[in-house]
Amino acid sequence: METHQNDPAFISAWHDGTLNSDQLSELTSDQSERYQLHLDYLKEHKGHESQHELMAIILLFALFSSQFLILYWKKKHYASYxxxxxxxxxxxxxxxxxxxxxxxxxxxxxxxxxxxxxxxxxxxxxxxxxxxxxxxxxxxxxxxxxxxxxxxxxxxxxxxxxxxxxxxxxxxxxxxxxxxxxxxxxxxxxxxxxxxxxxxxxxxxSTIGYYSKEGLPQKHLQGEICAVCGQATSQHHNVANLADHPTGKPMFADDQIHQLACKHVFHEKCIRGWCMVGKKDICPYCKEKVDLKQFKKNPWDxxxxxxxxxxxxxxxxxxxxxxxxxxxxxxxxxxxxx
Ligand SMILES: [Zn+2]
Ligand SMILES: [Zn+2]
Ligand SMILES: [Zn+2]
Structure with a gap:
């Protein structure tokens, strides 16, 4: 039975809807159901095969031309794209x-x-x-x-x-x-x-409001504090932070630290986040122009x-x-x- 159904004559007869009674009797109930659907389809679309050709051409044209449209759109109007x-x-x-x-x-x-x-x-x-x-x-x-x-x-x-x-x-x-x-x-x-x-x-x-509300920023922050999040940047926690964290170890103490040209220090994650939301080459604390290129590169870029x-x-x-x-x-x- 398997060999019968795989032979080309059987397949083309199925395709044309001309299975003979012997072949029909070999079908399982599932297969004859599918065959019936196929017959219905053939009946419905009989006589307009040329129309199917036109439809295929339209589809190919659409697939092909849309590639150029998408590329053009992406290049010319990137924001809306x-x-x-x-x-x-x-x-x-x-x-x-x-x-x-x-x-x-x-x-x-x-x-x-x-x-x-x-x-x-x-x-x-x-x-x-x-x-x-x-x-x-x-x-x-x-x-x-x-x-x-x-x-x-x-x-x-x-x-x-x-x-x-x-x-x-x-x-x-x-x-x-x-x-x-x-x-x-x-x-x-x-x-x-x-x-x-x-x-x-x-x-x-693109503004961090944390420090600016106290007036003009000082050139040096008290102790070793990250100028973005206001938490200590070293294990040697200062007095101010001891009050916040009586257990001893300040928050984010294990984070990597970076110092910008303006001498302000930051946690790595804080300054990277600032680059993502800030989009400007300025220190988030003193607004001095600094080079943030090295933090703009993220793992996914x-x-x-x-x-x-x-x-x-x-x-x-x-x-x-x-x-x-x-x-x-x-x-x-x-x-x-x-
Ligand atoms: Zn049709
Ligand atoms: Zn921080
Ligand atoms: Zn600064």
């Missing part, structure tokens, strides 16, 4: 999941939205609270690290299946499925976090072309492809093609 791209990336998958009832994705998406919304809300306040730069930096670097790790685990699972190692542990299709799932989650939230950083850091507040192409691929798959197919369907409908 970025907003549309991020909106699609953010909204489409959750709509799709609602439609399909994928609870797991919806829950993770909601958790992401709550934390991300909170961070963006905090970062848009004017004046900025002293702990915000640190929090912004931490959230996006944790998100980056987590999604990278999840994606990598998924990728390794798929490689294991691909090279047949999974068979040793008796975990074929299940492992592949889990691998695809992990990789998709990692890539999706990786791209999302990256795009949010890029678009939101432009719109975040890779210039690796392969990785950037991968991210563009995810954006294309999630955002542009559904839009293109939707537009093509609309064109079919308007021209009365089916």
């Amino acid at each position: 970025q907003i549309v791209s991020l909106s699609g990336l953010y909204i489409f998958p959750v709509l799709f999941s609602l439609y399909n009832g994928w609870a797991r994705f919806i829950i993770i998406w909601c958790l992401f939205s709550i934390v991300n919304g909170f961070v963006i809300h905090k970062a848009s306040r004017k004046p900025l609270e002293s702990m915000t730069p640190r929090m912004v930096y931490k959230w996006y670097s944790v998100l980056y690290t987590a999604s990278f790790a999840v994606g990598l685990v998924g990728y390794c699972m798929m490689i294991l299946v691909f090279f047949g190692f999974a068979a040793i542990f008796n975990a074929g299709p299940g492992l592949m499925e889990a691998g695809v799932l992990f990789l998709s989650y990692g890539l999706y939230f990786g791209v999302l976090g990256r795009d949010f950083v890029e678009i939101c850091s432009d719109r975040m507040a 890779t210039q690796q072309q392969l990785y950037l192409n991968l991210l563009d691929g995810v954006r294309y798959l999630v955002v542009w492809q559904p839009i293109i197919f939707g537009a093509v369907q609309l064109a079919y409908y308007l021209f009365g093609l089916d």
Whole structure:
């Protein structure tokens, strides 16, 4: 029976809807159901095969020309391209999941939205609270690290299946499925976090109000205090900090410290966060012009072309492809093609 159904004559007879009674009797009930649907389809579309050709040409043309449109848009109006791209990336998958009832994705998406919304809300306040730069930096670097790790685990699972190692542990299709799932989650939230950083850091507040309300800033802060968050920067905590932390060890004491040209010292995470929300080459405390280039480079700002192409691929798959197919369907409908 298997051999019959794999032979070309059987396949082409199925395709043309001309199975004979012998062949029909060999079908399982599931198969004959599918065959019946196929017959219905053939009947409905009989006599307008040339129309199908036209539809294929329209689809190819749309896929091809949209590539140029997207590239042109990205080059000429990057800001609007970025907003549309991020909106699609953010909204489409959750709509799709609602439609399909994928609870797991919806829950993770909601958790992401709550934390991300909170961070963006905090970062848009004017004046900025002293702990915000640190929090912004931490959230996006944790998100980056987590999604990278999840994606990598998924990728390794798929490689294991691909090279047949999974068979040793008796975990074929299940492992592949889990691998695809992990990789998709990692890539999706990786791209999302990256795009949010890029678009939101432009719109975040750029003033730190913590010290300026006391009047003109002093050139030297009392003791060894981070000029962004106001916490001590060394293990040798000073008197002011002892009062806040009677247990002895000040907050963030293990953080790496940086001193700018103006002699002000900062925690690494604080000054990196300031670079993300501040977008200006000035010391957040004394407003003196300093070189912050070394802090502008974040772990996710890779210039690796392969990785950037991968991210563009995810954006294309999630955002542009559904839009293109939707537009093509609309064109079919308007021209009365089916
Ligand atoms: Zn048709
Ligand atoms: Zn700090
Ligand atoms: Zn300074």
